[in-house]
Amino acid sequence: MSTDEAFADAYREHYWAVSRYVARRLDGQAHEVEEVVAEVFSVAWRRRAELPEATLPWLYGVARNCLANTVRGQSRYRRLLNRIGHHQAAHGTHIVRSPDSDDPAAWVHEALSRLSPADQEVLRLTSWEELSLAELAVALQCGQSAAAMRLHRARRRLRDQIDAMRAEGARSAAPPPAPEPPPREPAAVAPRTPRAPRASRTTPRTTQMGLGNG
Secondary structure, eight states, X not given: OOHHHHHHHHHHHHHHHHXXXXXXXXXXXXXXXXHHHHHHHXXXXXXXXXXXXXXXXXXXXXXXXXXXXXXXXXXXXXXXXXXXHHHHHHTTXXXXXXXXXXXXXXXHHHHHHTSOHHHHHHHHHHHTSOOOHHHHHHHHTSOXXXXXXXXXXXXXXXXXXXXXXXXXXXXXXXXXXXXXXXXXXXXXXXXXXXXXXXXXXXXXXXXXXXXXXX
């Protein structure tokens, strides 16, 4: 099979998989997704002689680089919106759901967003794109042992974030401490009524002059 035919087969077989990959990571308009996908296959066409057997993971690796260029070229308006979003989160208008809430997708995405972009990509490739370890190594353009280590570390950091969110949820659900009672004022003491001077118990002596002499 010629390189042109190999590229045509890869395009027909993997176009929608690459489109889903880009759409999941690029929260924008449809035309932005189409532009990135078109760039991915333009690069693949120029490098069609390098197409490996595991074509799809290789295309994911190309898409990662194209997305990185797109993110670096974001407009000032997009960056301003991001800053506004962080400002709202910092002031408590963004609510983070607990891992124990009824909607697990909300906190999974929140925990994932707290990780570095590299950790996020490793987890998405294995969860969303369902790549094997060997395919993950192709997509990340590294050895299989290095890919396994990156995946292990990303999963560990994700568990740490989930535990942290669970602790945050427990703290927010706990009732506030009861207010301390105000200090009691000392009871008013009634003024003591001064006592009248007590009468002397000394009996006056009886004058015995002239008694018994009569």
